[in-house]
Amino acid sequence: MDVARLTYMANQIARNLAAGGEDAAIAATAQHIVKYWEPRMKAAILAGDRSALEPIARAAVERLERVAGIEPA
Amino acid sequence: MGYERQSDFGTPEVHAETSVSLTIDGREVTVPAGTSVMRAAAECGGSIPKLCASDNIAAFGSCRLCLIEVEGMRGTPASCTTPAAQGMVVHTQTPLLQKLRKGVMELYISDHPLDCLTCSANNDCELQDQAAAVGLRDVRYGYAGDNHLGLATDSSNPYFDFDPSKCIACSRCVRACDEVQGTFALTIDGRGFATKVSAGQAGDDFLSSECVSCGACVQACPTATLQEKSVKEIGKPERSVITTCAYCGVGCTFRAEMRGEQLVRMVPWKDGKANHGHSCVKGRFAWGYANHQDRITSPMIREQIDQPWREVSWDAALQFTADRLGAIKARYGARALGGITSSRCTNEETFLVQKLVRAGFGSNNVDTCARVCHSPTGYGLKTTFGTSAGTQDFDSVAHSDVILVIGANPTDAHPVFASQMKRRLRTGAKLIVIDPRRIDLVRMPHIAAAHHLPLQPGTNVAVLTAMAHVIVTEGLADEAFIRERCDWDEYQDWARFVSDERHSPEVLEAVTRVAASELRAAARLFATGGPGWASAQRSKPNGAIYYGLGVTEHSQGSSTVMAIANLAMATGNVGRPGVGVNPLRGQNNVQGACDMGSFPHELSGYRHVSDDTARGLFEADWGMALDPEPGLRIPNMLDAALDGSFRALYIQGEDILQSDPNTHHVAAGLKAMDCVIVHDLFLNETADYAHVFLPGSTFLEKTGTFTNAERRIQMVRKVMEPANGFEDWEVTQALANAMGLEWTYTHASEIMDEVARLTPSFAGVSHARLDQAGSLQWPVNAAHPDGSPIMHVGGFARGPDGKGKGKFVVTDYVPTDEKTGPRFPLLLTTGRILSQYNVGAQTRRTENTVWHPEDLLEMHPADAENRGLKSGDWTRLASRTGETTLRLMVTDRVAPGVVYTTFHHPATQANVVTTEYSDWATNCPEYKVTAVQVMASNGPTDWQEDYTAWSAKSRRIVAAAEPAE
Ligand code: SF4
Ligand code: SF4
């Protein structure tokens, strides 16, 4: 999967959830990805370059890493 | 059933608390107070002669045929205009009345041609019936004298003729156009003998007038004056079958009037609860595509997409497909396969396609065309209210006091509901329109919006937040409702957020371009009903919100839906008639496709695939384990195809190449796949990239159900045999069985039984129940055995007991990344028009093209002048993604800086221009905002020409080597 596009998507989700405050936004972004992204999308963002992720999105991806059941590609 | 007109009770049904009893010709009858004597007589089995009355228009009292005698009352009043009263004793057939009626009839007939035997309405004509009923035997005036018999017929409308020589000046057509349709296209001028009906202004014919060809006048006409051309050609129908329109989400029901297997005409069904006997031009007239010569009826395959198609037998096609799918699955795994369900197909068919993907392919890669239209509705309403559906039935609008229409164009996209809404607006409800374009509703005969907020495309959330700001800071929120029905803490967080000065209309004016004073006034009107609002019926005004794709097809589509839900809750407008949040669904079965589990993360009834209990039900019923991880959405499928991990796609009844954004990207994704299966009526644009074509059937050829925008499940009934040999669900089943699934459905009703078994909100639904009830609005279950016209009454459909609290969600305005700049200074937004339907695969193959032969680009006069352009010029429309050409129409309907077009014609390829930006939560594409430049051009672009050539090449068909079975 195109990691640049997934990064864009993750940032967009985070920006729309940001108004809820940082902690809540990180949790909500991570949860959104768990609920709506297909496994290869999750795997690709975990394995990909995270430098373009904005802070909330990056923290959400880091949180995902700790969730069982999602292995990097 | 033999052929009979639907009965006509003469005057409209009255809803009243009290009733009255009277005696008519010795029969005792009780009716709601206010009912006419004419209707009361019809309800107890009588039939008073009539010509100018019909039960969908107000009584007029002009023909004087319906006279009655009432004991203790002088004279012979007209029964259509006389209300029934307690204790009244009425006689409808007396010698005096008979004499009077004969006299009236004689006058009519003396100016009417007597060519009944060869008239197209012979035996289906009220004038004829009434002449018989009054016993007319002779006409004293002779037929010579002055008459209208020589007048010429107006055949300009492609579907019906107007033959004024047969007109009896009853004005039913005029009143139907005014009251039922609300277009006011017809006039009746002159007095006495000179009275005559005409369309539009002097010199207009039906086609050039304001007429929208809804057909209400044709249905109302008691004679052959206004009549369908098809009846003239084919003759009188011999039977009728009730079925549901396959075009839009209004879900009009029709009597399909048949001669053998030939459809003569579609007549809107008066008992249809969505349409109450009305329809638009598409459903009533535009069904000619069903037998169009372009229709493909034998299966076809090819190894590669640059080869011509080969016609083969069904067995050969299914075997070829199953082998390919099997090979791909063996080599790349189940997740390399997927499917797309169609909002045009029935619930049963959709359910089966998603079952094929989940149970047969073994992945959750199933999506539906709702992805590109209403997926944000699903997300937004599920989050706030707990369920992914509109809250009201259509009839609710009759109880609204303030109607807010945002990002929807009901008169074009949902015409029959629009007629109902217009009726309420003419009787006093206030209207607020939020739309970048001045849609027709803003100003039309007898309707004027109180406020039109012409916002900059892409700023819906900002406008709604500013409205919320006004409502909260001016103390107009309904705190009693909120405390009782919503989560108070969440409300306070939200109220704090919207009250911030940066969300005031004054600050946001810079982004929204909506004047702050107008926005404030609109917000106050919505919350309070306006200064001095008062009503005998209710203590506070009912505010209802209607929205469409102008809300969802944005990068903040889901946020906008939630902002709308917030606004409804903050003003206490949920859970009773007249209020609510109402998504106007695009296609006929968008609601149904979503309900049936077409989304990659959801099983039917909106249950997440990771929910072990819900998934367990399906696993037990289907006897296999299912993937608990969400699948790919359409745009993700295309991305995955490009890197080789997604290789096969079964597409039922959708044309993603034409309907999805960024055509180049879609084409590249499809090209990268090894097995694309298109199951459709026509070789559509997507089929250019397909390896297998499975012919589909039309809604006239199948049995099943559609679910309209009010969650109303209605039967679709087969009136003729499928030209391709099979209903669509049978084809899906045959493919499943070619893959070894051993399905054994023998009728669509068995599929619905399975849906009911596995889906709590459909628990009480079956074809037998629908036959008996006419229609049902889900949820239909133990708690709501007869369905649910209004949702969230007394509690929101959230939480374990479905009686939870409404959830306020903070929605921050995040501008789209699609921005104008020096190279692309204009914003393009898209929409559709009445006579054409979406990608136009059907309507383009009917006479409807007389109203919309091509897509036009609308531009404000100032922008046109800057570019030296005028109406009719060819222009080049370019965005960062691509470019196309189309002709210009200069109009001040659009604001400066905004251009607008429709996307009904493949040659325009409007989606070559649209971008891949999409809704943050659902990836619903942002069709409504694209930065563009427009300049003069002299013809089609290279892409359009290449495309036409490629298209011709990829549609070659070689006939079958051996005869297909
Ligand atoms: S077809 Fe409809 S819009 Fe046209 S004149 Fe008749 S009622 Fe009016
Ligand atoms: S056209 Fe038909 S409905 Fe209209 S006034 Fe004449 S007879 Fe009546």
Ligand code: SF4
């Ligand atoms: S297209 Fe829509 S409004 Fe028109 S007849 Fe069909 S369901 Fe009704």
Ligand code: FES
């Ligand atoms: S039907 Fe009553 S006056 Fe014509």
